[in-house]
Amino acid sequence: MSLGPYASFIVTSYLLVTAVVLLLIAWITIDYRRQKQRLHELDASGVTRRSGRRAADIR
């Protein structure tokens, strides 16, 4: 597959989209772990939800 004289523009576009999508996925994954960690800490300190469920119960 030859990308011709403008290969650098095409490759840069695809690499940039890949990088931003991977960053979004990483950000959302890290954020999820951070919130879960905070809920575990609250659980450990004895705080429960109004329903009586544990704080770390994700549902």
Next chain:
Amino acid sequence: MTLIDLANPTRFMTLSARVLPWLAAATAILLAIGLYQSAVAPDDYQQGATVKIMFIHVPNAWLSMMVWGVMSLAALGTLVWRHPLADVAAKAAAPIGAAFTFLALVTGSLWGRPMWGTYWEWDARLTSVLILFLMYLGLIALWRAVEDPSRAARAAAILTLVGAINLPIIKFSVDWWNTLHQPASVLRMGGPTLDRAFLIPLLMMALAFSFLFLTLHLAAMRNEILRRRVRTLQMRQARASSSEVGSSSEVDSGSREGSASRPEFGSA
């Protein structure tokens, strides 16, 4: 089960946990098919291989507008029904929409340099999309600046609905004004003007990116629900510890009354 039942945060967490792995798998498969079709698509007789930038530029551009459309519907949910999940949906969508808009601008710029001879031109289409990007950033800043989620929700909902005026301006800017940007060639009256060799990979990539948005949005909504649950529980913990040390009962009961009227993400 009614729609309102489904919109319960606890039920949403259960359902989304089941759906997310399937959505992620479908996204990966669609992206793989779309990227393969984009790679083997022929060169355009005028643009050569740079036409391949279209397969990522156009889906990002469509999604930049679609995400604001989703946020506008959510804004109506916030203002009319005051449903807590509506604000969660809008807030979770904003950074994803901003990322798609950024990618649409940059890939468009990288496509424009070899085709138009310039990275940027202050024409109606490019400028209105830049304004959309700035509006995304403004909304994200607003949510971060206001600590109380319910107050931020209403302000953000109004701003989102006002910003929705920009969507038809973006869509029809190429028809209303003389712009460097080409007119619509897919979503237009009379059907697409693109050849099937380009149209099929483009639609596949658009479908793949739509699934990507759906997956990321559901995951981000789950995070936002957990963040609000953390906030509620931290406030409960702070109240419990302040009453333990014998702080003013008047202040304590006041804060309870204040929180009783707000949606409780730590309640279920």
